[in-house]
Amino acid sequence: MFSLDMEFVFGFWLLVVGVVTLLLYFAWFVSKVMSHPPGPPNWPIVGSLFYLSHPIHCSLEELAKKYGPIMYLRLGCLNQIVISNAEMAMEVLKNHDVDFASRPLSVAGKHISFDWNDIIFAPYGDQWRLLRKIWTTKLLTKARLKSFELGRREEVAYMVENIITHSQEGKLVEVKPILVQLFTNNICRMLFGKRCEKFDGFLGKNIVEFFNSISKVAGPLSKPNISDVIPILKPFDLQGLERQFKFIRNEIESCLSKIFMEYRKGNKMVDDFPTTSFIEILLNLDEKLEDKAIMGIIGDFTGAGVDTSASTLEWALLELIRHPDIMKKAQEELDIVVGRNRPMLESDLPNLPYLQAIIKENFRLHPTSPVAVPHLNNKDTRISNYNIPANTIVILNVWAIGRDPKAWNKPLEFDPDRFVDSNISVQGTNYGLLPFGSGRRQCPGLDLAQLMVQYGLATIIHAFDWLPQPNVKPKDMNVMENIVGFISTPTEPLVAVARFRLPSQVYKGFI
Numbered sequence: 001m002f003s004l005d006m007e008f009v010f011g012f013w014l015l016v017v018g019v020v021t022l023l024l025y026f027a028w029f030v031s032k033v034m035s036h037p038p039g040p041p042n043w044p045i046v047g048s049l050f051y052l053s054h055p056i057h058c059s060l061e062e063l064a065k066k067y068g069p070i071m072y073l074r075l076g077c078l079n080q081i082v083i084s085n086a087e088m089a090m091e092v093l094k095n096h097d098v099d100f101a102s103r104p105l106s107v108a109g110k111h112i113s114f115d116w117n118d119i120i121f122a123p124y125g126d127q128w129r130l131l132r133k134i135w136t137t138k139l140l141t142k143a144r145l146k147s148f149e150l151g152r153r154e155e156v157a158y159m160v161e162n163i164i165t166h167s168q169e170g171k172l173v174e175v176k177p178i179l180v181q182l183f184t185n186n187i188c189r190m191l192f193g194k195r196c197e198k199f200d201g202f203l204g205k206n207i208v209e210f211f212n213s214i215s216k217v218a219g220p221l222s223k224p225n226i227s228d229v230i231p232i233l234k235p236f237d238l239q240g241l242e243r244q245f246k247f248i249r250n251e252i253e254s255c256l257s258k259i260f261m262e263y264r265k266g267n268k269m270v271d272d273f274p275t276t277s278f279i280e281i282l283l284n285l286d287e288k289l290e291d292k293a294i295m296g297i298i299g300d301f302t303g304a305g306v307d308t309s310a311s312t313l314e315w316a317l318l319e320l321i322r323h324p325d326i327m328k329k330a331q332e333e334l335d336i337v338v339g340r341n342r343p344m345l346e347s348d349l350p351n352l353p354y355l356q357a358i359i360k361e362n363f364r365l366h367p368t369s370p371v372a373v374p375h376l377n378n379k380d381t382r383i384s385n386y387n388i389p390a391n392t393i394v395i396l397n398v399w400a401i402g403r404d405p406k407a408w409n410k411p412l413e414f415d416p417d418r419f420v421d422s423n424i425s426v427q428g429t430n431y432g433l434l435p436f437g438s439g440r441r442q443c444p445g446l447d448l449a450q451l452m453v454q455y456g457l458a459t460i461i462h463a464f465d466w467l468p469q470p471n472v473k474p475k476d477m478n479v480m481e482n483i484v485g486f487i488s489t490p491t492e493p494l495v496a497v498a499r500f501r502l503p504s505q506v507y508k509g510f511i
């Protein structure tokens with residue numbers, strides 16, 4: 001009898017403990033999982049993969065129409081949230097800036113950053129802070145930017161000469177390679193003290209090879225890597241992407257090591273406009289950096305400084321050719337401010353408000369990095385009553401934010417007038433327009449990029465009239481988008497007719 005009672009009591013308490021445990025687990029599950037932001041269904045292993053398509057920013061925008069401006073996705077083992085309006089962008093980039101200031105550790109990132117020794121891919125921490133501080137206080141200061149002004153002026157003149165050569169006898173001009181040349185040479189002068197085309201000797205050969213190797217990164221970087229999504233598959237490298245990244249990394253390391261050796265021996269490139277190049281600054285810093293970190297900074301500068309600006313300018317010119325009335329108005333502004341008897345100069349830029357409005361409108365409609373660079377939170381965070389568990393990847397759909405019909409009137413129209421007399425800027429204080437991001441991870445190349453894009457576009461339309469290819473009406477020009485690496489480019493490269501519109505002597509003797 002006694003032992004039966006004991007069994008009953010024991011059984012009863014076991015049941016109570018079981019029920020309480022279940023309830024607690026359920027409560028935990030509800031708070032942790034059920035309070036995720038809404039999102040498409042998750043299937044075992046693949047998660048929400050089937051709901052995504054190319055280009056990714058367009059399919060994320062479609063999903064956000066259904067699930068809202070903060071949306072949860074699971075891909076393999078990764079938690080992701082997607083932000084699609086200005087209010088939520090402000091939550092992440094301003095109110096929770098420090099919580100979301102890290103980056104996911106991807107296979108590509110590991111190799112391109114020389115084991116997290118760079119700024120773009122490095123997780124938030126001391127090394128990132130040190131390198132970013134060197135970048136902003138020693139490299140891209142206002143004074144140093146100014147010191148490269150004559151080099152930029154010469155590069156822009158080379159671009160004009162290049163377009164004149166390509167457009168001779170009415171030939172069509174493919175614009176992007178000319179822009180890539182402009183921005184590569186500009187970055188080259190800053191990093192190594194001389195334009196690429198004038199490189200010679202052992203040092204020059206290695207610098208050219210370094211640029212060639214860097215240009216190979218975009219291909220594999222454009223492919224989603226299954227090893228990032230399902231980490232237990234990483235050792236198998238099923239797509240061979242890690243092998244490619246390792247190969248490119250070895251090439252880059254080999255070129256840069258030889259370049260560093262030459263500079264340490266006292267050999268260097270000297271330009272017609274002598275300035276202190278970044279490589280000299282980096283090799284002689286008081287806070288001695290490991291070679292890997294110098295490689296990381298140089299890699300970031302080259303990787304982020306060329307195609308971003310070239311694609312932005314290609315999009316802007318494409319939109320102007322599609323809208324001849326806007327092109328005409330911009331050229332009228334240039335004719336008043338600059339006139340037709342001298343080249344456009346950087347000092348003219350503050351006097352060109354319409355040109356600046358065009359560039360803002362271009363950033364709104366065609367942000368260069370439509371989904372920016374992914375962020376990551378290092379600890380559990382709460383946003384808008386949702387729990388965001390630690391290590392969630394944050395995708396900022398800058399493209400969708402710029403086209404949000406609740407924020408922008410006629411969002412699909414290219415209409416620079418919306419920015420005339422407006423104080424909306426691209427500096428990261430207006431969360432509806434974020435081409436350079438905002439907060440701690442904001443683009444540190446913003447001033448350089450703005451300067452070069454404005455100067456390049458102003459020159460290209462001051463010096464030339466542009467028309468679509470014969471038999472193509474402006475409105476029929478293709479504005480479909482493609483993503484290469486993180487960067488948006490037109491699916492069909494811009495090919496157009498260019499006619500020099502200035503007296504022939506204007507650029508004579510300029511180079």
Ligand code: HEM
Pocket residue numbers: 119120121132300301302304305306308309312367368369372373374434435436437438440441442443444445446448449450453
């Ligand atoms: C039109 C040109 C450019 C655009 C639209 C652009 C845009 C961006 C964006 C959206 C980010 C990510 C921001 C975030 O994570 O929230 C970024 C990061 C970055 N950009 Fe740019 N960028 C441009 C040009 C440049 C140039 C010229 C350089 C340097 C030469 C540069 C260097 C960087 C670096 C180092 C980062 C990483 C910052 C960090 O993670 O702390 N960018 N850029």
